[in-house]
Amino acid sequence: MTTAIQKHQARMQRVRDYIDEHLHDDLNLDLLCSVATYSKYHFHRQFTATFGLSVHRYILLARMKRASYRLAYRDTQSITDIAMDAGYDAPDAFARSFRQRFGQSPSAFRKSPDWEPWHSAFTPLDDARNKLMQTTFTTADVTIRDVPPTPVAMLEHRGHPATLGATIQRFIAWRRAFNLHPKTSPTFNVWRSERRPESPADYSVDLCVGVPPRFEVSGGEMKASQIPGGRCAVLRVVGNTDNLEHAALYLYRDWLPASGEEAGDFPLYCQRLSLFPEVPEHEAVAELFLPLK
Known part of the structure; x- marks a missing residue:
């Protein structure tokens, strides 16, 4: 039983790491199922059961976290480029989604971030990233x-x-x-x-x-x-x-x-x-x- 659980966790961690490394790509269901080597009929439920987030919400939050870091700490990158890299077709759609989550427009956040709602918004993502067993040091x-x-x-x-x-x-x-x-x-x-x-x-x-x-x-x-x-x-x-x-x-x-x-x-x-x-x-x-x- 322990070996089966470890194999499942390894597969889930593999797909989570793949998502984190390919946030700029088209992360469609068939691709993620092949990375996890799980059937598409069960993958959604297995991902949610493991991480406490749907795969769609995990991807959305992960892209938003990277985008917010770039807004706050990388002022040489344009908001349009950040929006496109976060998977949005237009800066307006990115701005609406960003404001809905953080209560600020991307430009206002870049100028003067309000960090408290930012931390609250990403608590589910941080919890998901820590869902699997922590590293055991020796x-x-x-x-x-x-x-x-x-x-x-x-x-x-x-x-x-x-x-x-x-x-x-x-x-x-x-x-x-x-x-x-x-x-x-x-x-x-x-x-x-x-x-x-x-x-x-x-x-x-x-x-x-x-x-x-x-x-x-x-x-x-x-x-x-x-x-x-x-x-x-x-x-x-x-x-x-x-x-x-x-x-x-x-x-x-x-x-x-x-x-x-x-x-x-x-x-x-x-x-x-x-x-x-x-x-x-x-x-x-x-x-x-x-x-x-």
Whole structure:
């Protein structure tokens, strides 16, 4: 029975990943059934039973999520191109659908996103993406590295997690102005609070970009800082890198006590190696660093 369930989950995950990777294509029923290797007479019900969303709604939300990221964080792409890439024949149809879900037109969202309804709209999609069993980490997944110190430019986010998107926008705009592209200048997040503190106002994370030595950080909110060097336990995560809590809990709750190591005097942080929407969500990669003494 366990083997049969695992095979079913693997087939469902295969079709989900195919959808995420081909959002710009015609994702018709016959094609998806062939990817899942399920009969078209049963595929709809099996997909809905597995993910809690119909395949049509999953595709719609996945395309809208990618489109909203591009609107908020990729201002060089036109709204018309974003609409076409989301599967709409005309920008007007995209604008109506977008406003219906988020309460803003695409142009208004690009200028000043209202993130609270955005988060609410994508809760069903996030739940669907987490429906299958989470990755089970083992000690073999953790390596200990001696990492060099890294000078960074840092933007502090202090406040409700729902407002993080606006901080990310300012961070991206600054690094773009100084030509610090993610492919050549590493991206880090340093967590100074729990993911869900008792008071959301206490949520605290630093957004960092690696800079060359003697780089002069200027630009209002941005500060010069450094990610210290030293020994770190490193755990690589592929897929749902928006939520690294499961990986962090493994490091603290399971790996650290069994390892005989002690945590160092610097917060948990991660390096973003590949980012959505540049890659499909299931191909996003982050490495989690737990500093050690």
